[in-house]
Amino acid sequence: MSLVKRPNATAEWFLPGIIFGLWFTLKKMLWNLFNQKKMPTLNYPEEKYEYGPRFKGNHVLTVKKDGSIRCTACMLCATNCPAQCIKITAAESNDPSVEKYPIAYEIDVLRCVYCGFCEEACPVDAIRMGPEWQTAALNGSKFTYDIQQLAYRPQLKGGIVSVLDEKERHQAGI
Amino acid sequence: MPKVKINGKEVEVAAGSTIIQAFKASGQEICHYCWHPGLSVAGVCRLCMVQIEGMPKLQIACNTEVKEGMVINNTSPMVKETVQWGLDFHLINHPLDCPICDQAGECGLQDQYMQFGKYDPQMAEAKVKKHKVIDLGPTVVLDSERCILCSRCVRFTDEVSKTNELGIFNRGDRSEIGCVEGKPLNNNYSLNTVDICPVGALTSKDFRFRQRVWYLKEADSICPGCSTGCNVKVSYNEEGLWRIKPRENKEVNGHWMCDTGRDSYKFVNLKARLLAGKIGKRDSWQDVAVADAARSAGLKLRETVEKHGADSVALVLTGQYTNEEYADILKFFTGTLKSKNVYHWLNNPEKVNEFDGLLFRGDRNPNTKGLEAAMKNSGAAAGPTSGKWETLQSQLASKKVKVVLVAGPENQATFPDLNEKIKMLQQAETLVWMTAGHNATLDQAGSETWQIPLKTYIEKAGSFTNFQGKVQSFKAGTTIVPQALTLSEAAMLLSGHDIDWNLRPKGLGGPKTNYSITQRGTL
Numbered sequence: 064m065s066l067v068k069r070p071n072a073t074a075e076w077f078l079p080g081i082i083f084g085l086w087f088t089l090k091k092m093l094w095n096l097f098n099q100k101k102m103p104t105l106n107y108p109e110e111k112y113e114y115g116p117r118f119k120g121n122h123v124l125t126v127k128k129d130g131s132i133r134c135t136a137c138m139l140c141a142t143n144c145p146a147q148c149i150k151i152t153a154a155e156s157n158d159p160s161v162e163k164y165p166i167a168y169e170i171d172v173l174r175c176v177y178c179g180f181c182e183e184a185c186p187v188d189a190i191r192m193g194p195e196w197q198t199a200a201l202n203g204s205k206f207t208y209d210i211q212q213l214a215y216r217p218q219l220k221g222g223i224v225s226v227l228d229e230k231e232r233h234q235a236g237i
Numbered sequence: 238m239p240k241v242k243i244n245g246k247e248v249e250v251a252a253g254s255t256i257i258q259a260f261k262a263s264g265q266e267i268c269h270y271c272w273h274p275g276l277s278v279a280g281v282c283r284l285c286m287v288q289i290e291g292m293p294k295l296q297i298a299c300n301t302e303v304k305e306g307m308v309i310n311n312t313s314p315m316v317k318e319t320v321q322w323g324l325d326f327h328l329i330n331h332p333l334d335c336p337i338c339d340q341a342g343e344c345g346l347q348d349q350y351m352q353f354g355k356y357d358p359q360m361a362e363a364k365v366k367k368h369k370v371i372d373l374g375p376t377v378v379l380d381s382e383r384c385i386l387c388s389r390c391v392r393f394t395d396e397v398s399k400t401n402e403l404g405i406f407n408r409g410d411r412s413e414i415g416c417v418e419g420k421p422l423n424n425n426y427s428l429n430t431v432d433i434c435p436v437g438a439l440t441s442k443d444f445r446f447r448q449r450v451w452y453l454k455e456a457d458s459i460c461p462g463c464s465t466g467c468n469v470k471v472s473y474n475e476e477g478l479w480r481i482k483p484r485e486n487k488e489v490n491g492h493w494m495c496d497t498g499r500d501s502y503k504f505v506n507l508k509a510r511l512l513a514g515k516i517g518k519r520d521s522w523q524d525v526a527v528a529d530a531a532r533s534a535g536l537k538l539r540e541t542v543e544k545h546g547a548d549s550v551a552l553v554l555t556g557q558y559t560n561e562e563y564a565d566i567l568k569f570f571t572g573t574l575k576s577k578n579v580y581h582w583l584n585n586p587e588k589v590n591e592f593d594g595l596l597f598r599g600d601r602n603p604n605t606k607g608l609e610a611a612m613k614n615s616g617a618a619a620g621p622t623s624g625k626w627e628t629l630q631s632q633l634a635s636k637k638v639k640v641v642l643v644a645g646p647e648n649q650a651t652f653p654d655l656n657e658k659i660k661m662l663q664q665a666e667t668l669v670w671m672t673a674g675h676n677a678t679l680d681q682a683g684s685e686t687w688q689i690p691l692k693t694y695i696e697k698a699g700s701f702t703n704f705q706g707k708v709q710s711f712k713a714g715t716t717i718v719p720q721a722l723t724l725s726e727a728a729m730l731l732s733g734h735d736i737d738w739n740l741r742p743k744g745l746g747g748p749k750t751n752y753s754i755t756q757r758g759t760l
Contacts, residue, residue: 236363
């Protein structure tokens with residue numbers, strides 16, 4: 064059973080409705096004209112909204128103090144990813160203290176659901192979700208982020224340093 | 238046959254067996270590292286502690302013999318606590334680098350900790366740092382920090398491969414596994430040490446960092462590397478096969494397999510495979526559907542037999558197919574074509590009887606015995622003698638044989654003279670070559686050639702007869718090239734019949750690609 068509200072006799076008169084609508088628009092326009100600072104809308108794209116640092120936006124791969132990538136290619140993020148949008152290719156590093164590192168790390172952001180499970184799964188603080196949220200691009204292939212984009216894009220200013228440092232841990236005897 | 242009671246369950250075991258064997262026989266779980274059914278007892282890990290009624294202290298199950306009427310348990314709080322703190326001692330110097338460690342997912346320490354440990358570590362001291370990423374030889378990498386010194390690998394090289402490359406050096410918590418005086422670990426059984434290593438200390442260079450083990454599924458199969466026919470399990474995922482590990486079979490291979498056999502996953506993977514039927518010759522290849530290629534080849538064979546008689550066709554078989562397939566292809570050849578021109582192509586006749594004393598045999602075909610038997614059954618008179626090859630050679634040279642049908646080698650690496658033999662067979666007017674992989678020499682064919690893709694051992698069910706005459710059957714594990722045919726299906730299509738296309742398996746997903754690159758357009 065569905066309840067359908069039938070229009071009553073007064074509502075069939077359209078003129079009061081139009082006049083009310085016009086008056087409402089005029090009222091808001093006049094209010095905004097004299098209280099421009101209180102206006103809730105932004106002049107996008109000249110003005111942009113800044114979200115808090117805990118916002119789960121675009122992924123960031125953190126770096127070590129020397130600027131190399133922090134990720135150890137353990138693939139826990141790829142295993143935990145419900146959208147299966149992370150593809151990692153691991154390789155043997157020449158540096159014995161690194162041993163394993165990703166030669167390719169790709170995130171298909173159009174498949175990503177921004178759940179943050181990768182961040183939670185990561186044992187070494189190698190992947191984080193940052194406050195950036197603008198992902199517009201002109202070409203379909205631009206939505207697959209590689210290491211260059213994830214770790215060293217210009218917005219990150221040389222990379223975000225991971226809180227977990229292997230050398231410090233090693234020296235502390237952990 | 239003494240009877241013992243294990244955790245309240247009565248078990249009867251052979252006299253002289255140890256308590257841990259009784260545990261395995263009764264199907265109950267017991268924590269252990271150093272004990273391995275294929276090796277001697279070391280008793281160094283002290284984790285298989287059990288309580289025996291009437292004994293004041295706990296005993297290790299691996300080195301205590303079963304006596305009549307023993308009442309054993311490993312579930313009392315005392316045993317549980319001992320095992321827990323035993324595990325804590327093992328983990329004192331074990332680094333927490335599971336994310337990098339290749340063993341994660343199939344690690345003895347991870348499993349045993351979750352099953353028997355689950356304690357809060359009470360060790361405040363810093364971990365002892367040892368060497369990492371030590372190159373032990375051409376196949377194995379050692380990480381001595383992860384090693385828990387169970388000595389399984391040392392005992393393996395001592396007792397099974399008898400090469401004695403490995404040893405334990407230094408004392409106390411500075412003990413490390415290493416090679417004796419820089420002698421590298423390069424025997425043909427070295428990768429078994431990786432299999433028996435309960436932690437990630439020994440890793441295989443071939444498999445290291447290629448895949449995480451939790452992405453892999455396992456299927457049981459028979460190794461096609463040589464005529465021993467080791468029982469193996471194959472690890473695979475959507476992208477193909479990644480490694481081969483031995484499966485226990487006391488009558489054939491025990492717990493082990495050779496390193497050469499472990500390479501027999503490589504020719505199965507997509508890169509090495511023939512994906513469609515090919516008809517033509519050099520510079521004029523035409524890709525056709527597999528079924529069409531087989532049908533047209535069959536038509537060609539039958540026409541040739543009608544025109545020039547049954548002796549104008551020849552069948553060449555290699556020992557790398559199953560007994561069932563041999564029966565079918567020989568039935569087609571001797572029944573439908575009524576030809577007895579069947580040849581057994583043996584890759585290295587001079588090495589057939591070689592044996593390295595453990596597992597690896599010189600006859601690098603899994604089913605030579607089966608092929609010989611099938612040829613005898615079908616009445617096709619031919620044996621693996623060089624004289625027979627000369628007959629074929631002279632027949633080819635005199636153009637008596639017009640069409641040669643070849644079931645080529647699946648594992649091309651085992652045929653050292655493959656290219657010369659292909660050139661010899663190309664003397665025929667038409668060559669119908671059925672095989673799993675592609676071959677560069679074949680692609681340069683000067684005469685008319687059919688290439689028909691066949692399935693490999695992991696994609697079909699069947700049986701191999703090993704050197705002992707033992708028939709070992711196996712099931713299909715996975716499918717890499719769904720359009721490829723088995724030799725039986727090829728025989729059906731060659732003889733003009735059809736096969737049930739609805740029953741054919743689907744292929745794997747193939748390598749994971751991010752969808753956007755290929756499919757998405759431009760805005």
